[in-house]
Amino acid sequence: METIQFLLDGFVVALQPMNLFLVIVGCAVGLFIGAMPGLGSVNGVAILLPVTFIVPPTSAIIFLAAIYYGAMYGGAISSIMLGIPGASTAVATTFDGRPLALKGMADKALVAAAVASFAGGTISILLFTAFAPPLAHVALAFGSAEEFALMMLAFGTFIGLGGDDIPKTLFSICIGLVMSAVGLDIMSGQPRLIFGDIPGFFHGINFLVLAIGIYGIGEILWTIESSQGEVSVSQAVVSVRRILDALKELLKSANTIVMGSFLGFFVGLLPAAGATPGSIMAYGFAKTMSKNPESYGKGNINGVVAPESANNAASTGSMLPMLTLGIPGSPTTAILLGGMVIWGLEPGPRLFVDQTEFVWGLIASLYMANFFSIVLNIAFIPIFVWVLKLSFTILAPIIFVLCVVGGYAPTQDMHDVWLMLLFGVVGYLMRKLDYPMAPMVLAIVLGPLAESSMRQSLLQSHGSVWVFFERPISGGIMVLALLLFLMPAIKVGKKLIVARRTGNAGK
Amino acid sequence: MRRAELLMAIAMAIFSAYLMWMSAKLPIGWVPGRGPGGGSFPFWLSFAMLICTVWIIVRWFRRTTPQSRSSEPFFDSRSLTLVLLVIGALVTMVGSIYFIGVYGALPLFFVFYMRFLGRHSWAKTMTLALAAPVITFFFFEILLHITLPKGATETLFYPLYDIFM
Structure with missing residues (x-):
């Protein structure tokens, strides 16, 4: 009951004219960003975060969350119309969305994607509203040991479930953490890692500089290189009648949508997993559960609704650990979390006690963002198709300019602009060699907290690392994190054993 | 690709060692009464970075990763030219901000990018090249009160400050 009261208060905040306006603008911007090949929610949120300094924190996060949401809807548009994923979260949507478009059923696929996104969003927000307050309540008892354990879990997820090259993932995590340590040491006040007394490093490396560098400059360089050559845009015939027909047919896919929503939400909850793995897993799951899996990849509508419901559900899911625990569930929420620090809020469970307006305003705005996204999405399909031809x-130059000005704005230091360019170029080169970038961004955001929680815990325990394992919650999380870290080694071990057995059988 | 993989790993190994050396300027061990020293966190992480790069290099020799097996060039010549042009334009833009300010650098960047890389019409190019600084000015300087660097053009803005601020 208390939750409902809080939620109603949240709607009062979210329905204020300015916030309402920002939700609508945010959804529209998000849809465009999602629809542009190469740009996803994380790029939009990173590039536009400096722009939000103009409004109070509650309005700022409502705007950015709406972009996040809109981008999840928008990603499907270019997946279907171009066959190029509009964002990494929509990769799985191309598998069946593109074949449908080539068969002349682009409108059907677009409507299915929008409806599935809406359902995924709605189910996950309801779950979010139910789960968030109790989780935050539990988290209030967390000390520095639990905080550190949670961060280990987040990094463990990258190693165990990330699927990228292990040493490169580890390297990415470590370099992110080291970059977060640049500047003045909080405990002793001494400068460290200042690269030969360059004054710009004394205030540390702002996470935004890295985020804009990688997700702005680096991403565009990547897109410039990979998008050479012409692409063909499918035609979509849109009429009210065809939309209604498509809706009727979608009833058959209801099971898949519900499955995708739940799966997406729970995958999104995992620290660092986010919407991309969520949507790919949902696709795989729908295919394995299907009666005729061979129809997937050839234009099965279930292959569109499964990943689309899952990516929206996961984006909401990934906000749950961000708000309640202060641990982001995806690269985008990592940037939102960094934003909260800039806005002067302290992320973590205290938000639910001290900043109820902020938290519930955001939650209520998610309901609205979901609604406006589907309305704008279906109403503006022709405009999005036009945008794809842009x-x-x-x-590219517009985004570059936004990056440069946006990189300058937070600290008003040209040093940061140069650093951002450097990160962009080096990050782009590293990405070409399959170094994952998301762990680095997550690490620079979590770094300061990881360091202080580790040092505090060790100080209290007089240097014994068992402090992380003695308390039940922190111990449990630590064991889980270690398992994730060891997962690749376990897999290799299994393979060796299996290989030996079959080898013996061969003799 | 194969050579790039090795070069990147070596460059990052050297960088890790440099970071370790810099962290070691602060105490990296246990400081009695104050817990782990200020340099310990970055030092041990840089050490972990170094281990990772060694690991990557070992895998390069054993040809485990797709990059270390690939004989494709890291860049084909066409994309290399394009990417270098774009990076060059970016560096020139940021560098010229010191002299002609943001409002001089932005239009030039747009003209270069749209007209010479994108081959758009002059009309389109000029519309964006002129609109961008105006929008930037109103958004950042007037709404956000963030003064962007103007270099030598600073004096030209005094009348505008008088009107809007």
């Missing part, structure tokens, strides 16, 4: 040589 030349990248117009979009």
Whole structure:
């Protein structure tokens, strides 16, 4: 009952004219960003975060969350119309969305994607509303040991479930953490890692500089290189009648949508997992559960609804640990979390006690963002199709300029702009060699907290690392994190054993 | 690709060692009464970075990763030219901000990018090249009160400050 009261208060906040306006603008911007090949929610949120300094924190996060949401809807548009995923979260949507478009059923696929996104969003927000307050309540008892354990879990997820090259993932985590340590040491006040007394490093490396560098500059360089050559845009015939027909047919896919929503939400909850693995897993799951799996990849509508419901559900799910525990559930929420620090809020369970307006305003705005996204999405399908034809040589300079000005704005230091360019170029080169970038961004956001929680815990325990294992919650999380870290080694071990057995059988 | 993989790993190994050396300027061990020293956190993480790069290099020799097996060039010549042009333009833009300010650098960047890389019409190019600084000015300087660097053009803005601030 208390929750409902809080939620109603949240709606009062979210329905204020300015916030309502920002939700609508945010959804529209998010839809565009999601629809542009190469740009996803994380790029939009990173590039536009400096712009939000103009409004109070509650309005700022409502705007950014709406972009996050809109981008999840928008990603499907270019997956279906171009066959190029509009965002990494929509990769799985191309598998069946593109074949449908080539068969002349693009409108059907687009409507299915929008409806599935809406259902995924709605189910996950309801779950979010139910789970968030109790989880935050439990988390209030967390000390520095639990905080550190949770962060280990987040990094463990990258190693165990990330699927990228292990040493490169580890390297990415470590370099992110080291970069977060640049500047003045909080405990002793001494400068460290200042690269030969360059004054710009004394205030540390702002996470935004890294995020804009990688997700702005680096991403565009990547897109410039990979999008050479012409792409063909499918035609979509849109009429009210065809939309209604498509809706009727979608009733058959209801099971898949519900499955995708739940799966997406729980995958999103995992620290660092996010919407991309969520949507791919949902696709795989729908295919294995299906009666005729061979129809997948050839234009099965279930292959569109499963990943689309899952990516929206996961984006909501990933906000749950961000708000309640202060641990982001995806790269995008990592940037939102960093934003909270800039806005002067302290992330973590105290938010639910001290900043009820902020928390519940955000939750209520998610309901609205979901609603406006589906309305804008279906109403503006023709406009999005036009946007897809927009030349990248117009979009790229606009984004570059936004990056440069946005990189300058938070600290008003040209040093940061140069650093951002450097991160962009080096990050782009590393990405070409399959170094994952998301762990680095997550690490620089979590770094300061990881260091202080580790040092505090060790100080209290007089240097014994068992402090992380003695308390039940922190111990449990630590064991889970270690298992994730060891997962690749376990897999290799299993393979060896199996290989030996079959080898013996062969003799 | 194979050579790039090795070069990147070596560069990062050297960088890790440099970070370790810098962290070691602060105490990296246990400081009695104050817990782990200020340099310990970055030092041991840089050490972990170094281990990772060694691991990557070992895998390069054993040809475990796809990159270390690939004989494709890291860049084909066409994309290399394009990417270098773009990076060059970016560096020139940021560098020129010191002299001609943001409002001089932005239009030039747009003209270069849209007209010479994108081959758009002059009309389109100029619309964006002129609109971008105006929008930037109103958004950042007037709404956000963030003064962007103007270099030599600073004096030209005095009348505008008088009107809007």
